Amino acid sequence: MVLLARARALPAIGGRRLSTAASSPDGAIGFIGLGQMGHHMAKHLQSKSDAPFIVYDKSAEAVARFRAAAGRQVEAAGSPAELASRASVIVTVLPESAHVREAYTGSGGILEGIRRGALCIDSSTIDTSVSIDVSQQVIAAGAQAVDAPISGGIMGAQAATLTFMVGSQSAGDFERASAHLAKMGKNVVRCGGLGAGQAAKICNNMLLAISMIGTAEAMNLGMRLGLDPAVLASIINTSSGRCWASDTANPVPGVIPAAPSSKGYSGGFKARLMAKDLGLVASAAKDSRTPLLLGALADNIYRHVAQDPGMADQDFGVVYQWLAGGTAKRG
Amino acid sequence: MVLLARARALPAIGGRRLSTAASSPDGAIGFIGLGQMGHHMAKHLQSKSDAPFIVYDKSAEAVARFRAAAGRQVEAAGSPAELASRASVIVTVLPESAHVREAYTGSGGILEGIRRGALCIDSSTIDTSVSIDVSQQVIAAGAQAVDAPISGGIMGAQAATLTFMVGSQSAGDFERASAHLAKMGKNVVRCGGLGAGQAAKICNNMLLAISMIGTAEAMNLGMRLGLDPAVLASIINTSSGRCWASDTANPVPGVIPAAPSSKGYSGGFKARLMAKDLGLVASAAKDSRTPLLLGALADNIYRHVAQDPGMADQDFGVVYQWLAGGTAKRG
Amino acid sequence: MVLLARARALPAIGGRRLSTAASSPDGAIGFIGLGQMGHHMAKHLQSKSDAPFIVYDKSAEAVARFRAAAGRQVEAAGSPAELASRASVIVTVLPESAHVREAYTGSGGILEGIRRGALCIDSSTIDTSVSIDVSQQVIAAGAQAVDAPISGGIMGAQAATLTFMVGSQSAGDFERASAHLAKMGKNVVRCGGLGAGQAAKICNNMLLAISMIGTAEAMNLGMRLGLDPAVLASIINTSSGRCWASDTANPVPGVIPAAPSSKGYSGGFKARLMAKDLGLVASAAKDSRTPLLLGALADNIYRHVAQDPGMADQDFGVVYQWLAGGTAKRG
Amino acid sequence: MVLLARARALPAIGGRRLSTAASSPDGAIGFIGLGQMGHHMAKHLQSKSDAPFIVYDKSAEAVARFRAAAGRQVEAAGSPAELASRASVIVTVLPESAHVREAYTGSGGILEGIRRGALCIDSSTIDTSVSIDVSQQVIAAGAQAVDAPISGGIMGAQAATLTFMVGSQSAGDFERASAHLAKMGKNVVRCGGLGAGQAAKICNNMLLAISMIGTAEAMNLGMRLGLDPAVLASIINTSSGRCWASDTANPVPGVIPAAPSSKGYSGGFKARLMAKDLGLVASAAKDSRTPLLLGALADNIYRHVAQDPGMADQDFGVVYQWLAGGTAKRG
Incomplete structure (x- = not known):
């Protein structure tokens, strides 16, 4: 496995970056995985973003619960592919490697609908090798990918005090992802190249x-x-x-x-x-x-x-x- | 093993206790074990005490080195028993259980010379069971004993910033020992009854x-x-x-x-x-x-x-x- | 993972089975992997069989060495697929999971050339899950597969005293494989369903x-x-x-x-x-x-x-x- | 710890040794520890020996049970010391190091009554260092000592099929002990010097x-x-x-x-x-x-x-x- 050797620690995500986010060209945001962690994270991300917000979860009940809790209109996609076809930023928060692989590369998965230049942020904690493999497929499809697993638990998700450990191909990808992650947590740290967040x-x-x-x-x-x-x-x-x-x-x-x-x-x-x-x-x-x-x-x-x-x-x-x-x- | 359940943490050893020490009835101080740790500890204890100071070490060279380094007159005893016969406080800093047992209970050991009411402070790190056994023999001889192993290393010994973890039969024994330990370290904590410091x-x-x-x-x-x-x-x-x-x-x-x-x-x-x-x-x-x-x-x-x-x-x-x-x- | 619960231990492989082998409808035998173990195993199998013998190894040198050592004419295939297209029994002895997966499912692999009704015997020691997966792909292609890892080392391979631990879908597959395995070892034991030999x-x-x-x-x-x-x-x-x-x-x-x-x-x-x-x-x-x-x-x-x-x-x-x-x- | 380097394995204890036993000068046999193992062992030893048999156990009930089960007259001693004063061979089978130390060196212990030239066989499984220390005290008292811990369990004790692992100062001590051990087990092996049986x-x-x-x-x-x-x-x-x-x-x-x-x-x-x-x-x-x-x-x-x-x-x-x-x- 080759990870980028260069890595940069960002001790705190301050106002500058949030203003960057405000001027971001990113359009609609898609969020896949509305479980215990994802529900709270998606709420913060949605409430702090102006962009249209689209969600997907295998559980119709989880989707309904989130739409009821959300402060404004939230669209529900019928599949990851459909969600991907309408979003320029996609966040995934899923339980295990197999779920991530299926959501990205399975039938009806993100790769079937992804738009050129979209950014995929996977905040699941999964096998480093699976994480790198999926990210490389996203990149091969003309989009960008970072791994950004979470530390901080459910209480951190509720209070938006999570720490994100990020692996990215470039500092630019990291900056772009940080604008969104900063809305769900308080520490966003670049750990190195693809997979470095997982590691x-x-x-x-x-x-x-x-x-x-x-x-x-x-x-x-x-x-x-x-x-x-x-x-x-x-x-x-x-x-x-x-x-x-x-x-x-x-x-x-x-x-x-x-x-x-x-x-x-x-x-x-x-x-x-x-x-x-x-x-x-x-x-x-x-x-x-x-x-x-x-x-x-x-x-x-x-x-x-x-x-x-x-x-x-x-x-x-x-x-x-x-x-x-x-x-x-x-x- | 029954240790005293009651224990008291003393966050810092302040002026009151030092003044207690100043008015202490304790007479001559004996120090056994002038190795890497003991040498520095003994220097601090001697320089901050007015009482006569007597030392013992199996190595004549260690004794000579200490006497050369000490700021004032230091007596050397020919055996732990001789030292004990002249001291009202005895500090031991030895490498292993066997050395402590020998210094206290061996031929020419402390117990052969100990005075009623004397206080023995053992700062060696040894078997809890040996520590308790030796302390009980000291107490049976009409004296007092506490175990007070050290944390902080050689640098702490040099700078008198050691932490002492103390086990004692009573709060009074702890107070009496603290007056001396505070001259060699900066934290003196009561952990419980006899052996609790070791534990x-x-x-x-x-x-x-x-x-x-x-x-x-x-x-x-x-x-x-x-x-x-x-x-x-x-x-x-x-x-x-x-x-x-x-x-x-x-x-x-x-x-x-x-x-x-x-x-x-x-x-x-x-x-x-x-x-x-x-x-x-x-x-x-x-x-x-x-x-x-x-x-x-x-x-x-x-x-x-x-x-x-x-x-x-x-x-x-x-x-x-x-x-x-x-x-x-x-x- | 579901393995067949039923399993049968065959304490010794006797004359009946060898005579079964003699009358076997199996045609040409293919052997992939002529390393330290495979070289000796293939020699025994070839010398005790009447059928045409085809070999493949990535190393041209290993192929040449084997052909020089073999007692009679041995054909060399240019790829596992080519070998598979000409053999009714295929034995693979490879170092790791990745090699087995490539030899079977890679480009130019066995599955590209396999004949209906052929029997694949994999004697590599690999991941149980990979073993089962590859076997199931062989079966889906209309052929048969057993896993038959080896115990006994290089000396056992030289002396044909190996033990084979076999996993197979049916007792019939096991019997068919045993006829060949018995020429390379002295104990052939059925451990259960597919993957059971690996387990x-x-x-x-x-x-x-x-x-x-x-x-x-x-x-x-x-x-x-x-x-x-x-x-x-x-x-x-x-x-x-x-x-x-x-x-x-x-x-x-x-x-x-x-x-x-x-x-x-x-x-x-x-x-x-x-x-x-x-x-x-x-x-x-x-x-x-x-x-x-x-x-x-x-x-x-x-x-x-x-x-x-x-x-x-x-x-x-x-x-x-x-x-x-x-x-x-x-x- | 120094154990004798020389050691001799005796594969089987045959007739010669039993005849040696028959002509043995050993007089009365003492047995201390009539627990689950000791009860059966003592029965075999007593029934196969002509010498007077004396037992001791802290539990009066264990003594009574043994005397009831024994085929002939058995004397009960009031203390290990009393037993030792009347026996030329003493076997001890006790649970832990502390019991062995007490039985030998405690008040009323074996050392207080032991006869010159007597043989002590300790079949307890205890600390090697305690075993050697006690044996050396026995030897210093002019008697002989071997450690002979047991393998084989209660069934082996009942059937007299135990294995004894023996540590002894000399081959002669081992031979003398073997004559008795062979009556309680079927393998008696010399492992080396004192403590070697325990080790x-x-x-x-x-x-x-x-x-x-x-x-x-x-x-x-x-x-x-x-x-x-x-x-x-x-x-x-x-x-x-x-x-x-x-x-x-x-x-x-x-x-x-x-x-x-x-x-x-x-x-x-x-x-x-x-x-x-x-x-x-x-x-x-x-x-x-x-x-x-x-x-x-x-x-x-x-x-x-x-x-x-x-x-x-x-x-x-x-x-x-x-x-x-x-x-x-x-x-």
């Missing part, structure tokens, strides 16, 4: 999974040795063990009141979605022959946790309960 | 080891996928994967200029010392029947790294080179 | 990798505790720890004189090929959401070992040297 | 644990890929993946009718005892600085399994149920 996302999430299991192990060990969890967390959080999983999302109930663990492991990042992301890590590592010791174990631990029907849909901090021999309900 | 220290260090290996794996994977390491680190450091090992001690040379990795893995926390601390984790986990999946693997990875003569004495971030198939020299 | 092969090899690393760890630990390796091996081999990796291919040099470890780790199953097979395991496990703890670690350990240029092409028992901190050369 | 035992059991988890993973993966478990097991058992855990104690119910897994995981080696043995492995590895990757993970997996009250007392093959997401009850 950065999965590297971060692997480290997140490792940190979370590590925090769960450290807290569990300390508590079995007699330490008070709040005291232990306060020490770790001001020492060299500190990490987001400990100081913001500590998996022991009660240590951080705002963390999902303190709310019955609800409202966070689901264990089965972490397992899915780690599957992408495993594929990327296999293809690039990169040894991962803790990463591979973390992958398989979450695969094991996600087998438990009571834990799969809880926040991924529930690994603490798995480890401590408890159940999600005791959380 | 907190090893829990933190286990999470640190896991974070460091996880960061090395994430950076290595990202780089093999074509990402620029500085860009990847900047994304992780502002996302949910952030941790001390990534944002302060990133193991990829050049990412953080001040990190040991950027100086040939010198000046940091040696891989073989991390391996030693993880051995303490393994014992504590075994004794408390606590499952550690990533922790056990981290332990054995560092045991493997520490087998390599070229890596054992380098900063523990060198695990990145081990993983990437490089050598320390290529770092 | 069985990778499950066995995963357990083999785990056993080998486990044996290396147990021997290394015992030796560090002072045990004589020959004594330890003899105890394990008559106790509950016994396994092929210990009693036949013990990785400690000198313990089993005939093992590759006693010959400088030469003549065995290369570490990089084990790493490749474990990559197939990782994919199958990911796709079926099966947690593998030791299996995932074994995969990544071999990925790490295969990074070392000095170890990649040595017998996979070299993991003992990796673990013990030695190098292949010391073996 | 060999834990190395074997670590490899056994790794093989069992590996078999569970391979079977689980194969079944999820659609393979019939009996077919998969038959392939593995005739291929390079074969091991005792697969061909004799396969953890999938129904594959091996005589295996514990086919009887609800009853009648085998309990998961919590495997966890205990792996704890000994962890200590030995830590003390000898030996890296164990799969071994450390196996240790912690069994620690996790043993936390589950429903699995702790089942055969250690129950790890298959843990892995597959089932419960012991579904077994």
